[in-house]
Amino acid sequence: MNTYKLTxxxxxxxxxxxxxxxxxFLPNVQPVTAIIIITGxxxxxxxxxxxxxxxxxxxxxxxxMGIWAVWQTISWGVIGIISGWIGKMFSRPPFLLLLIFTVxxxxxxxxxxxxxxxxxxxxxxxxxxxxxxxxxxxxIGNAVxxxxxxxxxxxxxxxxxxxxxxxxxxx
Numbered sequence: 001m002n003t004y005k006l007t008x009x010x011x012x013x014x015x016x017x018x019x020x021x022x023x024x025f026l027p028n029v030q031p032v033t034a035i036i037i038i039t040g041x042x043x044x045x046x047x048x049x050x051x052x053x054x055x056x057x058x059x060x061x062x063x064x065m066g067i068w069a070v071w072q073t074i075s076w077g078v079i080g081i082i083s084g085w086i087g088k089m090f091s092r093p094p095f096l097l098l099l100i101f102t103v104x105x106x107x108x109x110x111x112x113x114x115x116x117x118x119x120x121x122x123x124x125x126x127x128x129x130x131x132x133x134x135x136x137x138x139x140i141g142n143a144v145x146x147x148x149x150x151x152x153x154x155x156x157x158x159x160x161x162x163x164x165x166x167x168x169x170x171x
Contacts, residue, residue, distance in 0.1 A: 045084025106139025
């Protein structure tokens with residue numbers, strides 16, 4: 001991991017944290033999941049995992065830290081790793097596949113976060129079922145943010161790839 005890649009991850013983390021903070025008034029609508037998926041697909045699973053840890057820690061410092069931070073890290077981390085694997089399986093992953101995965105990730109995130117309640121109260125299904133409308137908000141928000149951000153971030157990451165290969169050629 002070089003300085004240029006760390007800078008990109010820091011910029012994406014800032015975008016995710018600010019987006020999560022700005023959209024806090026809308027239940028479960030925030031750009032974090034979409035940005036983690038985009039990072040995983042383009043930069044790899046390790047970068048997505050690093051981004052996850054940074055975003056959870058920094059955004060929860062602003063919005064409130066609790067036991068859910070562990071489950072957020074787990075759920076977003078798994079999403080980032082899977083998206084990184086998708087990026088490794090395809091040189092150019094199909095946009096529709098990524099969009100479907102992005103929507104699915106909203107529901108997966110909600111499922112994992114619902115385990116927090118089970119951990120505390122021992123009751124899972126009532127909490128999970130009552131949270132499905134919020135998970136739907138998350139899934140729709142993910143799709144919207146993905147459609148908005150993926151073309152732009154992918155374009156900027158192509159610049160990173162060109163820079164990365166240019167640096168390697170001069171060594």
